[in-house]
Amino acid sequence: MFICLECIGDPMLKGFKSLPKSEVTCTACNSSTRRAVHPARIARFIRKHLPTHFSVDDGLYDGYEMSLAEVVSRAIRCNNSVVCEAIAQKMVSSRVREDDFYWQGQVYCVKRSPFDDEEHERWWIVGDWQDIAYELSHERRFFSDKARKFFESLLHEALSAERPCSPGTPAVIKTLLSGTKLYRARVAANPTEVQHFKSNPLAELGAPPLDRAKIIG
Ligand SMILES: [Zn+2]
Numbered sequence: 001m002f003i004c005l006e007c008i009g010d011p012m013l014k015g016f017k018s019l020p021k022s023e024v025t026c027t028a029c030n031s032s033t034r035r036a037v038h039p040a041r042i043a044r045f046i047r048k049h050l051p052t053h054f055s056v057d058d059g060l061y062d063g064y065e066m067s068l069a070e071v072v073s074r075a076i077r078c079n080n081s082v083v084c085e086a087i088a089q090k091m092v093s094s095r096v097r098e099d100d101f102y103w104q105g106q107v108y109c110v111k112r113s114p115f116d117d118e119e120h121e122r123w124w125i126v127g128d129w130q131d132i133a134y135e136l137s138h139e140r141r142f143f144s145d146k147a148r149k150f151f152e153s154l155l156h157e158a159l160s161a162e163r164p165c166s167p168g169t170p171a172v173i174k175t176l177l178s179g180t181k182l183y184r185a186r187v188a189a190n191p192t193e194v195q196h197f198k199s200n201p202l203a204e205l206g207a208p209p210l211d212r213a214k215i216i217g
Contacts, residue, residue, distance in 0.1 A: 001027050001086055002036040009077025013042065017187050028080035039083065043090035046075055050091075051101045057109040065107035068092060074110075 004026035005014045016037050023032045050071060057065040066074075068088040069081060078084060094104045115121035132150045161171040176182075184205045188194045197204040 001039055001083075003028055003039065003042070003078070003080070003083045004031060004033045004036040006031070006033075006035070007078055007080060007083070008042075010075070013045065013076055016041070021190075027086075028078065028083050039086040040090045042076060043087050046072070046087075047091055047102075050075060053111055054108045055111050056099065056101060057107045059107075065109060068102075068106065068108065071108050 002020070002024040005016060007026055007028040008014055019034050020036060021034075023034055024036050025032055026036055053075065054066075054071050059065070068091065069084040072084040072087045073079060073081070076084075076087070091102050092104045092106075093100070093102050096103050100106075113121065115124065128150065132144075132147050135144050136147055158172040159170075161173075163169045163171045186197060186205055188197060
């Protein structure tokens with residue numbers, strides 16, 4: 001079974017790379033496409049995130065509980081119940097305790113959020129960045145005080161972040177030994193493109209093209 005990226009509403013999941021080599025049929029919309037993934041792959045991707053946004057329902061509000069397939073449907077923004085059920089089946093287990101998130105037959109509710117709605121949450125997370133990106137692309141490009149301060153605080157935070165489970169270990173920044181080899185990667189659509197990249201690595205693996213490199217405001 002496959003589901004095409006058009007039938008998934010979540011923008012992160014739409015970005016899946018390394019897709020099937022030949023066309024497959026989407027179970028939800030029946031179209032033939034290479035831009036599709038197996039339910040197991042979506043399950044692997046969302047599995048650790050679902051308990052952040054949903055919790056096991058304690059039966060306080062009878063009738064409002066959701067099945068795991070319904071949780072999946074909300075998380076990936078796909079209304080096809082066959083697909084969502086298939087993804088859910090890849091995550092449930094009958095061998096865990098009854099209070100485990102993925103216990104077979106578990107029911108769920110949405111976790112309380114400090115935000116009014118999804119739009120509010122998104123704005124809180126990306127609002128600062130969008131402000132800076134707009135200023136850099138449309139206003140003061142080189143002498144933006146706001147941008148300088150933003151990057152300063154971002155780098156400061158990144159440099160001082162430590163792993164909660166092992167204090168003293170950097171959580172974001174990785175210091176490499178001098179002389180470490182770095183590789184530039186580029187996704188190729190097919191073997192012909194691989195050969196094309198190999199034939200002229202200087203140009204094909206150089207800086208990204210201008211239209212892709214610039215900041216979208
Ligand atoms: Zn589809």
